Amino acid sequence: MNKKIIGSILIILLLFLGYSSYHWIFNEGSDGTPQLVNGEINIEELYKNDFSDQNITEYNLTAEEVEWSLENGKKVNAWTYNGSVPGEPLRVTEGDILKVNLKNNLDVPVTIHWHGAILPNVMDGVPDLTQEAVQPGDTFTYQFEAKHPGTYWYHSHQHSALQVDKGLYGSLVVEERDQQNNYDREQILILDEWATDRNPESLTTMPGMMMGGMNGEADTKQMYDTYTVNGKSGTSIEPIMVKKGEKTLLRIINAGYQVQRLSFPKGTTKVVAYDAIKTLDKNNQASVIEVAPGERVDLEVSNHQSKPWFVSNLTSLEDGVNASIPVITNKNDNYENIEPNQAKEGSSIDGATLGNKNLIFEDTPNQVDVSYEMDLNMGMDMGDGMVFQINEQQFPNTPPIEVEEGDIVKVEINNNGRFNHPMHLHSHRFQVESKNDQKLNEPIVKDLINVKPGETFEIFFKADNKGEWLFHCHDNNHADLGMMTIVDYESVYSPFVE
Template sequence: MNRKVIGSILIIFLLSVLVAMYFLSSSRSDNQTLPNGVKEDGESILNLKAEASGDRPIKEFKLTAKESDWKFDAENRVQAWTYNGTVPGKELRVQEGDYIKVDLKNELDVPVTIHWHGVILPNKMDGVPGLTQDAVQPGETFMYEFVAGDAGTYWYHSHQHSSEQVDKGLYGMFIVEEKEKTYAVDQSFILDEWAVNSEKESMSNMAGMMSGSMQGDGEADTKEMYDTYTVNGKTASEVEALVLEKGEKARVRLVNAGYQQHRLVFPEGTMKVIEVDGEAVKGTANSSNVLEIAPGERMDVEITQKKAEPWVISGVDSPENSPGITIPVSPKKGVDVTELKNATTNQSEAIMEGTSAGSEELIFNEEPEKVDVSYTMDLNMGMNMGEGMVFQINNDTFPDTPPIRVEEGDVVKVDIKNSGRLNHPMHLHGHRFQVASKNGEKYDSPIVKDLLNVKPGETYVIYFKADNKGEWLFHCHDNNHADRGMVTVLDYEGVYSPFGLDGKADNQPN
């Protein structure tokens, strides 16, 4: 082969490389960057195959992000950021197998998105700015489309600068009902905390947090930040009662949209957990009357009405000079429950939390012998001279945290350890994982989840299958911690995101 031919081949090859680099780089806005270690090769996540509507029932919704004057009660109100003008936003109820279309319109003066928390869906519909889409700019719209494949309790919220936007009220319930309902009474409640009468405490102010964390509380930071607790956007006596006649049973869906764990106390013998993070669980009847729900977690309970008079589900902790979590339960409508707001009940020493009961269906019937990818996740706290307190994964903060690199079909093992002094509810997007052990002790009945509350000093081993191609977040759902670094990416080989952080779209996924 002569030199001219060789030279021509080299020129063609170099031109091909330059063209490919141009199209990859031109898919990003100016000044956008990728998280650490996420490659820019292979197939775009926008081209990954997604299930079409076909002959499925189509459920369409419109959600408008806007600022609204919102009243918690007669005395307390805030300027909230809302979907459709309410806190929480409109409850979206669909049936298993429906095809969902949600048209988001942004009337705020900042970019927003919608993340479908806990829902298994195509990566491009996950609502994470800079990873799965550009944030929806003021005045613009975005259409989310996916199949509601698994019945269960989920919720939706903005993932753009979520430490602020979820805190201001951009969230709502997303419920996928089974094709055959098993409860005539089915009601949902979202728990949250607000800074109403004081400014939200800065995360860079360590004094209150560190003094509380030394006591082993794990919740010192959120207790310093918030002074008002709400249920469905209302406080105490303003909360709409669960109406349940004596002898009747109800399904109660609980979501913690806040950044503080909450413990709820029920009269003895009235509550059993039936589902956690969208997965049915077994063996919880009469095991406890205290329920602990972590930030971002969903827990469904069956309540049996054993009384002929009104009563309340009570929160254990209350802010100073403010009512705590209160959910009235009444045998009929129109009953005055205002005098019940301070009612108390005996607390069981045992506490039902997110890993207390095993799942009915497992990902792995036995702990996997062959693991394709192992990842150690050390959760810690540190100080940054420019930002104050930061929250780290393996001594780095996002976007510099080491990603979890997988190939489709891999079995993945993650060893999680909390080396810090605060609780970290870790949430994995687009997948469910199986919790195999805690503090070195294997679970007799493992549980399948997508969020795990890791308290100071605790260690867990989890497994999952890499069975949903894309670029997915794995982060702390105390979004104040995520905002200060506790985020990483589950990065599939052979795919890339055409989006990036910051830039013209101001993509802020944490």
């Protein structure tokens, strides 16, 4: 065979390999600008990093290990942002730029994910998908516009089942630019649970635990023994100051992996937002407020009493542990002899109860571009043992939700297993249209929906933020064991995928 024929065959072979390879996307032009070949672009090219015309709020966060006291005599080795659990609270005004310089002083890689925030893909903090993990001794700067006011939180997304468990989280509040202050005070409460005399990783393989329970929480209840509020448990939980006649705004974040149920005196509290989205201004008063893992709820609390009382944590009390929050009217109040109220009288509200003011779709979309059925269940893997699955597959083999920019996407989430699965979609909001095949009278806009055993939710969202985005269970023990998938925009690719 002559050299010309051999050369032609080689050229054809190279062209074929180039066009068929997912990562062979562009050739570099003479000016260094990527030249698209098959219509896909690196997610790094989507990021606008010129913020010279906007106000910047800047923080420095250091990931470091400290000995942390949960309560008198009960200490843990915690991984923290800036030496405390929770990490430093962050605040930024709507429309301004949040700039956070992360320094990693741990001996393991870390990241920061900005839970609930709508932001560019490369700022999302998911290792091996949107960035490389920040190695020990290295730094990384996150910088993005704070677009929507409300309550958010930040946490590591590197081996998150372990790292969030060890304390790598904190609050993020985006303040409304022209807000009117209707409250006398404001308080952030971050709820969590810890394993102080147990090994949670070993418990994930216990056959008895995996049988499940009536409330969908059997695994978590066996894994953790200590409940905390702002990093403190029992008598070390700091009281809330609400004077008689005052109104306070409570921003509550569930950083743990178990549903938390908080009981208030009747007529005391009103829900004003879930997941940073304002609820309809109706009679949202309830005695019991449920907060799922990863959820945030904003409460308007009015104090009609002159004596101290408790926000009772029913979840902890049912397990024989007291993680209730004292409410005092002045700093000298003595609440040592007051018992938490375990009464469950009155109505209960959770994240699937209340409609929202601003909807994504005024009516249920009649036509959708992408439909996806998401079946949640458990399975067994020869190497990993018990795993959690989407459509009978464990991540990274779960089928992605493939979209194009502008698509209207319908997802039907079915929980066919025995455990709760709080499903969280990164950097998008979705509209919940039906529950258990019954259309909701008032649709709900969320970024996380807690799907209990036997439940089905029908949600819709717009594919309006290009990138590669996680959709996963926010019981991070379930996510680490496989319950994740990706919303994959066809026009982009990630250079961080191995």
